[in-house]
Amino acid sequence: MRFIIGKDRKQSALFPVSLEESIGVENEVRAIDLFVNSLDLEKMGFKVCFPEGGRPAYHPAVLLKLFIYGYLNRIRSSRNLEKECRRNIEMMWLIEELSPDHNTIANFRKDNPDAIKRVFRATVQLAKNFNLIGGKIIAGDGTKLRAQNSKKNNFNTKKIDRHLQYIDHKLEQYTKDLASADGEVEREEAQKNIKLHSSRKEGYEKLQQQLKETGEPQISASDPESRQMVIRGNTTEVAYNVQSTVDAKHCIPIDYEVTNQNDKKAMGAMVRRAKSILGTTDFTALFDKGYYTGSELGIVQGLGIKALVAIPDQASTAPDCNYNVQNFTYDQQNDTYTCPEGYQLTTNGKLYLKYRGTSNQTEFKQYRTKACKSCPVKNLCTKAKNGKVVERNTFTPMYEQNRKNVEEDPELYLRRQAIVEHPFGTIKRQWGFDHILSKKGKKRASADVGFIFIAYNLKRILCLMGKKGFREVYAQLVICLFILKETYKAILTTFYPTDPVNLIFCPDPGSNLKRLILVHNWR
Known part of the structure; x- marks a missing residue:
């Protein structure tokens, strides 16, 4: 049987292949490169100016490209990203053969949670410019991502009291052992145990004092802002609750927020941000029964936005x-x-x-x-x-209006799960991003989640636009991103050094604005 034979590793080449020639024209790294180069990173909050002296810093564009590529390819660890810089030819092309160390990589994500969220906003704007966001129906939901904190290192008042009672019992026992010890070895062993348990008691008393001072119901030792939450049924995990709002047209997330609370008080803020992002109140918001709260319904209805929130099964208060x-x-x-x-x-x-x-x-x-x-x-x-006594509170009109909305269009609410679970299913089940990689609070968790949603949106945009052919998509990306940054000449020089490109400004009918038309002669 004949087989396909590979090339001899020792064979030298007369004309070595450049990195540019190694990366296909339809490779997604070209889209990543174009997207990041189009952003005004300084305005987004990334540190661009560094003082002279010491080792030169890496430009934030390099590290941003590195992370976006990593998350698109399910690589989140800073150490694994460091390895990819030295062995992955796509990564070498993307960051021009630079190889930052894992501390530099990790610190970039840790130090820029707000700027990373603005990059996510840029992906939403990109989708809007491609008319991929309908802005008529949105669905909101939360998903739990496990934190870097075990249940063992999560404490509430009852758990701390139980530990203290156990330690007091052991200390009493060891004190009696010390009093009745005959030999030096037994005495030393009892003293050692007393010292150990006294130290543990001090630790639990500090946690108890911290709970009293903060007024929080629980505290986590490894990741202080993570909380033990119900995942489903009776299953709990120490996690963060990531709230997301998704547009119905192509299931593209337009907003996210990392919280350590349940869904009950989240809907009002989510819809308010959606109003700002979409620039309109002419849309319908779909939420599940976890958001069924009178005060939150009042906020949404006060904004003039129609909401359909699932009505939970209510316990019967009458015999019939x-x-x-x-x-x-x-x-x-x-x-x-x-x-x-x-x-x-x-x-x-x-x-x-x-x-x-x-x-x-x-x-x-x-x-x-x-x-x-x-x-x-x-x-x-x-x-x-x-x-019979019937009670009517201040939020009853909001509940009644919501019930009316649900009854008027019962089929519309049934779309909620298909809209909002699409990103969560892809992110958690397909990509395996079911946990937060970073520690030490919501800010750092938000940076990790931000890169997840950036990668999802870019992947979604490329998949949707790719139906028309990647080359056409690439040309549209150029147009859109030129408009966003208004630095088209510099980017043209970078990406099309030899190809003929014509830029034509022409009036847009019915508007005082001008349209930018890119005419590119694809080879």
Whole structure:
């Protein structure tokens, strides 16, 4: 049988192949290079000017290209990225055969979380310029990414008290052993154990004091801002909750935020940022039942944005579910409720306060009717001796409006999961990015997550635009990024040193602006 034979490793070449010739015209590293070169890194917050003296620094563009390429190819570790600089021909072409050490690489990610988020915003702007973002329907959700902190090193008040009780018991036992010790060896062993457990007790008391001072419900030793959260069912992990808003047209994330809280109080801020990013309120926001909170619904509706939030199953408050409060009809004009039997419930107008937690309070009114006592179906409606009492709080109108939105368009909400789970599924299942790589707080975690979303958006844009042929996409990238930075001449010189390129400015119909048309003679 014949086989394909490789080249002799010792064979010398008369005309060595350059790096430029080794990288195909359709290789994605060319798009990365073009994208980063088009950004104004100084305005984005990267440090560009360094003092003279000492070893010269690497330009932030070099390290940004390095990270984007790494995350696109599922390489996040600074040490692995350092290796790729010396053995990966695509990486050599991209950063011009530079090889920063792993500390320099890691510090770049650690020191630039805000600037990295602005780079993500640039990918969103790129998608908008290619008309890949519809801006009519968005879906929001959160996903848990494991932190670099074990459950063992996560503490709450009950867990610390349990440890302290155990240590006190052991100290009492070792103190008795010391008192009854006959030999020097036994005495030294008891003293050693007492010293060890006393040191551990001091550590737990410091954690206890820290919890009291901060008012936080829990604390993590390795990654202080990570929190133990429910992943699903009864399964918990010490993690961060990454909130993301995704546009429905092509499932492109337009926003992300790293938090250590659950979803309950996140929707208002997410929708407010989406309004700023999209520049309009003419869109519909879809969220699951974890976001079903009156105050957050109030924020969204106050912005004039339509929201469809899944309504959680509510526990039955009546012996027969047909007589639950949601089956009572509210008359806004008369401020009364009508029960399923036709009786009218009225209020005395007095506002009552209900406390949920130390700082959360809600005002509500009570509605009742005297007819309840003689009602023939009272035993189906309530077990209360004095009859049914209906409460209406300040957020009830928001809940009612949301219910109306869901009932008007039940099919629309069903799209939520397909929209927002697309990026999460790709990132966690396909790419394996199910954990935060960095430690020491939300800022550093945000930098890691930022690069994940940058890589996702660039990959998504290239995949979508690639249907028209990469060469066409490349030309469109040039046009778009020239407009963004307005430094087209320098980039043309870099990327097309020999090809004929014509730039034509022409009026855009119906606008005072001018359009930039790039005419490129592809070989």
